[in-house]
Amino acid sequence: MKLQGLGDMDNPFSYSVKVGNISANAVRVHLEANEAELKGLAKLWNVLNVRFLKADLQISRWKKDGVRIKGSVEGELSQACVVTLEPVLCKINEQLEQVYVPEGSKLARLMLDGHGEMVVDPEGPDLPEPFTGDTIDAGALVTEFAAMAIEPYPRKPGIEFSGHVEDSGAEIIRPSPFAALKDWKKD
Template sequence: MKTHGSDETPFSYLVKVGHISANPVDVHVEADKRELAGLAELWDVLSVEKLEADLKISRWKRDGVRVKGNVKAKIVQACVVTLEPVESDIDEDFEHIFVPEDSKLARSPSMDAGEMVLDPDGPDLPETFTGDTIDAGAAVAEFAALAIDPYPRKPGVEFEGHIEDTGENDRKPSPFAVLKDWKKE
């Protein structure tokens, strides 16, 4: 995710880092019609009817910023079976940390051999930013996009005549299989 300016994402809410205190500030953001149309194009869905988020923005450690909140969206996608419109509701809690690009906190933990250590169940690495501004709106849009169902289906619709391949017959036959019935006379 880029956090440099509003021209890189259809939905943007810029926050000056210098104005953030240790006490969380409550912020409500909501996309307008133009931003909803841009998000629909970006996410490749039929339409985005609503995108809003309630955020708590606060200082994190010395020079970082924590954006914690809940994003709600209503989108319309095409059913993967019938191509008919399918409405989906998104309701996701998220937390995202931003740190300046020169911060020691931006470096990922590594082992002596130079390997990166990542815990798949642990928190995400902090996102870096340049300058004195972060884009909380881009973070909201990113977390909403991550919650979109990649294969939306109308309720009760199934694939007709679909046979699931379990992979059991993927093994190559042995080159000696042709000799199993061969008998020496």
């Protein structure tokens, strides 16, 4: 996870969870960004504005010393249309699940086949994310899953990008670099 461990300057939406206080029974946590956090997220994501961002999470112990965070993220933001630059509404509705284990844990090791190649199941669960110290930033996790749901090229409904012709350069005939030498004669 790229956003974990960043300071408040880099991630405006933060919620620290003390690993030592987590029990086997899931604890429900509701997170909602305040006005300052929404402005910070808009700047971080380079969007016009973030109207709201909230998450309902279940935080529980995983195996012996790991932590599982599971839940949903909802939000709404405005982006500039890539064609007209007018505001486009984007809704976020994502399910998230992430497992954390202490740094150096056997559970976070990559699986290798007999030839030293890494074995990855694209349909399988993600590997546990290592953490250092005694806290995990659940707000950074919510921020990351919300960011992945943002449309990279937003377009207003019914708007098409037309009138642009891509120049492939196929029609340009460039002279040979030796063409200037053809008129040069030896005396």
